[in-house]
Amino acid sequence: MNPPDQKHREQIRKERIWFVLRSAEWVRSVPNKVWSREQSAFINQLLANRHHFPLTREEYLHMVETAKKASGRRSGSPPMPEWGKD
Amino acid sequence: MEIRAEGTTLFLDGRELSELDLFVCRFLDILEDHSPYTIISGYVAILFGRTRSTEDIDLLIPVCSFSSFHALHDACIDHGFEFLNAEDAEGLYSLLSSGYGIRLCEKDTFIPNIEMKFIKNDSDAYSFEKRIRLIIDGRTFFISPLEIQIAYKLWLGSQKDIEDAIFIRNVCRDVIDENLLQDFCKSFGVTYEPA
Numbered sequence: 001m002n003p004p005d006q007k008h009r010e011q012i013r014k015e016r017i018w019f020v021l022r023s024a025e026w027v028r029s030v031p032n033k034v035w036s037r038e039q040s041a042f043i044n045q046l047l048a049n050r051h052h053f054p055l056t057r058e059e060y061l062h063m064v065e066t067a068k069k070a071s072g073r074r075s076g077s078p079p080m081p082e083w084g085k086d
Numbered sequence: 087m088e089i090r091a092e093g094t095t096l097f098l099d100g101r102e103l104s105e106l107d108l109f110v111c112r113f114l115d116i117l118e119d120h121s122p123y124t125i126i127s128g129y130v131a132i133l134f135g136r137t138r139s140t141e142d143i144d145l146l147i148p149v150c151s152f153s154s155f156h157a158l159h160d161a162c163i164d165h166g167f168e169f170l171n172a173e174d175a176e177g178l179y180s181l182l183s184s185g186y187g188i189r190l191c192e193k194d195t196f197i198p199n200i201e202m203k204f205i206k207n208d209s210d211a212y213s214f215e216k217r218i219r220l221i222i223d224g225r226t227f228f229i230s231p232l233e234i235q236i237a238y239k240l241w242l243g244s245q246k247d248i249e250d251a252i253f254i255r256n257v258c259r260d261v262i263d264e265n266l267l268q269d270f271c272k273s274f275g276v277t278y279e280p281a
Contacts, residue, residue: 013245016245016249017248017249017252020249020252020253020256021252021256023135023136023137023253024135024252024253024256024257025256027087027134027135027257028087028256028257029087030087031087031088031100032087032088032098032099032100032101032102033100033101033102035087035135036100036101036102036103036104036135037102038137039102039104039132039135039136039137040102040103040104040105040107042137042139043104043105043106043132043139044104044105046139047105047106047139047197047198050195050197050198051194051195053195053196053197057170057172057196058172060170060196061170061171061189064141064142071244071245071246072243072244073242073243073244073247074241074242074243076207077206077207077208077209077210078209078237078238078241078273078274078275079273079274079275080208080209080212080273081269081270081272081273082273083269
């Protein structure tokens with residue numbers, strides 16, 4: 001299977017950000033009890049099957065490290081504002 | 087969302103706690119007897135309502151002596167936590183001292199887990215020294231200031247980090263110091279562009 005081309009990736013990125021903005025506005029618009037109940041149900045559902053995770057600890061740690069490298073995330077520390085340097 | 091600010095304390099009244107939040111609380115109950123801390127990264131966005139889960143909760147603690155760490159290590163074991171890294175207390179302390187994170191989970195399941203690191207640079211130190219007390223229905227979570235958290239996540243640059251930054255920036259805009267955020271963004275060389 002071919003990975004999505006750059007144009008398609010950009011489209012997906014914009015759609016995801018659109019969703020994040022919509023989601024933030026929804027959270028702002030309802031009482032804490034409402035958004036947190038929805039969030040809690042979602043997270044609890046995801047965690048419900050955690051005992052069946054099919055990797056060993058070593059495999060899991062390896063997977064986490066591999067995913068970190070593949071994420072394109074920077075590592076290290078950015079330069080702090082002058083007033084923040086102690 | 088109702089966020090109430092009193093000085094450097096934020097309140098999220100009426101927010102329901104998920105299984106993930108309760109896991110974090112169980113760990114913080116142990117940690118607080120041994121060390122101060124600050125929560126950073128994705129879990130901060132989740133505390134404020136981001137609809138995603140996370141396998142790991144990142145937190146920073148100040149550098150401590152081996153004996154202090156050993157006491158924390160033993161308390162974790164006594165309370166049903168274990169370390170994912172295949173190391174004893176000495177090996178774990180060595181990892182922390184070398185700048186690596188160590189992971190803790192509850193027995194028999196390693197999701198979710200806590201990734202704990204020593205403070206090692208200026209941005210870590212700021213996140214700790216200026217930490218915010220977030221109170222959710224009587225439970226306290228110390229979190230990194232939102233302004234540095236947003237700029238730092240933009241600087242990290244992965245899709246997930248950028249989305250978290252945009253979420254926090256928008257949902258918490260009433261309690262964010264815009265000038266401070268811009269200071270961090272400028273210093274980190276990032277710009278805030280929501281779309």
